[in-house]
Amino acid sequence: MSNAAITGERPRTLAEKVWDKHLVARGEDGTPDLIYIDLHLVHEVTSPQAFDGLRVAGRPLRRPDLTIATEDHNTPTLHIDRPISDVTSRTQIETLRRNCAEFGVRLHSLGDIEQGIVHVVGPQLGLTQPGITVVCGDSHTSTHGAFGAMAFGIGTSEVEHVMATQTLPLKPFKTMAITVDGALRPGVSAKDIILAVIAKIGTGGGQGYVLEFRGSAIRSLSMEGRMTICNMSIEAGARAGMIAPDATTYDYLEGRAHAPRGQDWVDAVAYWETLATDDGAVFDAEVVLDADALEPFVTWGTNPGQGVSLSDTVPDPSAISDANERAAAERALEYMDLAAGTPMKQIRVDTVFLGSCTNSRVEDLRAAAEIIKGHSVADGVRMLVVPGSARVRIEAEAEGLDKIFTDFGAEWRFAGCSMCLGMNPDQLAPGERCASTSNRNFEGRQGKGGRTHLVSPLVAAATAIRGTLSSPWDLAADLAAGATSNTTANGEK
Amino acid sequence: MQKFTTVTGIAVPLRRSNVDTDQIIPAVYLKRVTKTGFEDALFAAWRQDPDFVLNKPAYRGARVLVAGADFGTGSSREHAVWALRDYGFDVVLSPRFGDIFRGNSGKQGLLAGEISEADAETLWAVLESDPGLELTVDLVDRTVRVGDLTVSFEIDDYTRWRLLEGLDDIGLTLRDEARITEFESTREAWLPRTLPALSSPELSPQGR
Numbered sequence: 001m002s003n004a005a006i007t008g009e010r011p012r013t014l015a016e017k018v019w020d021k022h023l024v025a026r027g028e029d030g031t032p033d034l035i036y037i038d039l040h041l042v043h044e045v046t047s048p049q050a051f052d053g054l055r056v057a058g059r060p061l062r063r064p065d066l067t068i069a070t071e072d073h074n075t076p077t078l079h080i081d082r083p084i085s086d087v088t089s090r091t092q093i094e095t096l097r098r099n100c101a102e103f104g105v106r107l108h109s110l111g112d113i114e115q116g117i118v119h120v121v122g123p124q125l126g127l128t129q130p131g132i133t134v135v136c137g138d139s140h141t142s143t144h145g146a147f148g149a150m151a152f153g154i155g156t157s158e159v160e161h162v163m164a165t166q167t168l169p170l171k172p173f174k175t176m177a178i179t180v181d182g183a184l185r186p187g188v189s190a191k192d193i194i195l196a197v198i199a200k201i202g203t204g205g206g207q208g209y210v211l212e213f214r215g216s217a218i219r220s221l222s223m224e225g226r227m228t229i230c231n232m233s234i235e236a237g238a239r240a241g242m243i244a245p246d247a248t249t250y251d252y253l254e255g256r257a258h259a260p261r262g263q264d265w266v267d268a269v270a271y272w273e274t275l276a277t278d279d280g281a282v283f284d285a286e287v288v289l290d291a292d293a294l295e296p297f298v299t300w301g302t303n304p305g306q307g308v309s310l311s312d313t314v315p316d317p318s319a320i321s322d323a324n325e326r327a328a329a330e331r332a333l334e335y336m337d338l339a340a341g342t343p344m345k346q347i348r349v350d351t352v353f354l355g356s357c358t359n360s361r362v363e364d365l366r367a368a369a370e371i372i373k374g375h376s377v378a379d380g381v382r383m384l385v386v387p388g389s390a391r392v393r394i395e396a397e398a399e400g401l402d403k404i405f406t407d408f409g410a411e412w413r414f415a416g417c418s419m420c421l422g423m424n425p426d427q428l429a430p431g432e433r434c435a436s437t438s439n440r441n442f443e444g445r446q447g448k449g450g451r452t453h454l455v456s457p458l459v460a461a462a463t464a465i466r467g468t469l470s471s472p473w474d475l476a477a478d479l480a481a482g483a484t485s486n487t488t489a490n491g492e493k
Numbered sequence: 494m495q496k497f498t499t500v501t502g503i504a505v506p507l508r509r510s511n512v513d514t515d516q517i518i519p520a521v522y523l524k525r526v527t528k529t530g531f532e533d534a535l536f537a538a539w540r541q542d543p544d545f546v547l548n549k550p551a552y553r554g555a556r557v558l559v560a561g562a563d564f565g566t567g568s569s570r571e572h573a574v575w576a577l578r579d580y581g582f583d584v585v586l587s588p589r590f591g592d593i594f595r596g597n598s599g600k601q602g603l604l605a606g607e608i609s610e611a612d613a614e615t616l617w618a619v620l621e622s623d624p625g626l627e628l629t630v631d632l633v634d635r636t637v638r639v640g641d642l643t644v645s646f647e648i649d650d651y652t653r654w655r656l657l658e659g660l661d662d663i664g665l666t667l668r669d670e671a672r673i674t675e676f677e678s679t680r681e682a683w684l685p686r687t688l689p690a691l692s693s694p695e696l697s698p699q700g701r
Contacts, residue, residue, distance in 0.1 A: 030650040048526035068687040088524040139569040155571035155597035204563045257691040264683035423520045442515040
């Protein structure tokens with residue numbers, strides 16, 4: 001029986017429960033609510049101006065014990081033991097180190113086992129927990145919603161606000177239920193679910209909403225898969241994505257460094273058990289997706305909503321009725337150098353990037369390694385494997401995954417955001433085409449003139465083998481046709 | 494923050510939807526640790542095209558940008574707002590904004606006003622027929638005026654009030670500091686703390 005039925009209160013959604021629990025002051029006469037922030041994650045790119053603001057105003061950082069920093073966006077993934085050669089990058093990292101020392105913030109620097117992408121580090125330390133509020137000056141903070149936390153990205157002014165007050169003035173978000181029922185077929189994964197959701201509701205479809213992912217397909221996902229889904233909620237325009245905690249969540253958390261222990265664990269679980277959306281709670285919008293019918297999904301355009309099934313073709317803009325969308329599609333095809341009607345599977349890539357806060361956890365690396373094992377990378381294709389954190393890298397090495405990748409012909413790098421946003425030297429050259437497990441296929445995102453197709457780790461691995469956009473289904477078909485990995489290496493059959 | 498009431502200036506028609514923050518300011522410019530000096534970074538990739546609208550001499554000194562739907566989607570980088578401000582823009586009008594971008598704008602004195610798709614088309618047509626035309630954006634009555642044409646825009650009451658008064662958010666919140674302290678006294682003991690840093694258990698393939 002739901003909690004609301006027992007207490008007789010109005011049925012509430014997961015998002016509403018977390019919101020209510022963190023109300024410091026309810027807004028009146030159109031003013032926003034004041035919401036308490038349980039965990040503030042900090043990195044080098046969006047924090048220097050915020051620390052400066054504190055200094056100028058003479059304000060302390062209110063809760064260093066609820067704040068943690070790491071270096072990720074602008075760090076090299078090679079030669080991390082040497083000084084960073086780019087002077088502005090080095091200055092930015094050194095600024096973070098100085099700021100953290102001055103304000104008493106715990107920092108995981110390059111070389112530290114907990115260094116890595118901020119959205120990989122929080123969960124791996126057990127700091128990300130159900131029912132808490134999490135913010136970071138990074139839009140992919142939505143990742144942490146996989147634990148049933150309310151987690152969202154903020155700008156630098158808000159970073160300073162949280163540093164100074166540990167709160168944020170916020171207007172309540174609307175709620176949207178995204179129900180995914182059924183069972184994913186082998187070769188189809190969490191990434192395909194979220195790409196299909198974004199293609200369905202559009203890059204603006206989630207604007208103003210917190211998405212709650214529900215249904216049997218979501219429940220059967222691992223925490224890593226759930227993080228992939230919540231991570232990309234922002235690509236549908238949503239502020240946050242959430243999934244109610246369950247046994248999978250507790251199993252992941254128990255025993256992690258900052259997870260509660262003993263009686264604290266018992267008390268925490270008791271609270272977490274109350275978080276699920278009550279029966280009868282009303283969402284402002286609802287979307288349904290059928291997991292059984294889902295195929296590997298890829299993008300063809302320059303926003304994450306421009307995606308199709310891998311078995312499909314590049315869409316024809318002239319068939320789009322909305323004038324603005326048609327113009328955007330035409331522009332995207334020109335930028336991507338693609339012709340309408342081209343089968344997606346015929347698209348040849350130059351680079352495969354396995355990494356980013358979307359897909360760089362050990363499970364992602366394992367899934368890709370299993371597929372490429374015994375193959376070699378297609379001629380003319382480079383593959384970059386960038387673990388999400390130093391700990392992930394070490395774990396992967398303990399399992400021998402690094403050897404599988406390097407034997408295959410891929411580059412095994414140190415942890416960071418890397419080619420997802422191309423701030424460091426890991427970038428595409430103009431015109432280069434990439435199958436990327438990251439989250440954004442925006443123009444120039446991975447390097448000026450670079451062309452990005454968003455894919456799952458499974459599709460990334462199959463593509464690296466065949467040289468053209470492919471899924472494990474194509475590898476199985478190759479095998480059935482008696483083809484060897486060599487004859488398919490150029491994607492020609 | 495300066496008080497904002499009305500702005501009169503040259504308006505630029507940007508006939509594009511889904512202008513994400515990577516287009517507004519590419520990541521390579523995010524390495525700087527300052528809050529100003531981003532004018533060269535605004536639309537850096539597009540500005541290399543001589544035909545890009547901002548490169549047309551008629552739009553030099555523009556203060557208002559009229560863009561397509563879903564302006565400022567993607568990354569949370571406030572640098573996008575700083576770049577627009579540094580370039581000289583005081584106002585962006587669009588049928589829909591990325592949530593984080595809209596929030597960032599309000600904190601930096603950049604007015605992000607929501608107009609209808611139809612009004613965006615009308616304004617584009619007017620501005621393109623007479624490049625360099627000035628229009629007036631009035632935050633008090635939430636209108637855009639150009640010649641005989643008046644269209645209205647939406648902005649939430651609270652952001653409008655803060656812009657009109659030029660108020661600093663942190664100062665406003667700290668007036669409630671006693672309530673924050675009181676709230677903190679009710680937080681459960683088991684909630685996570687980053688300090689002291691706890692040592693992680695032994696490594697195993699499961700990551701525990």
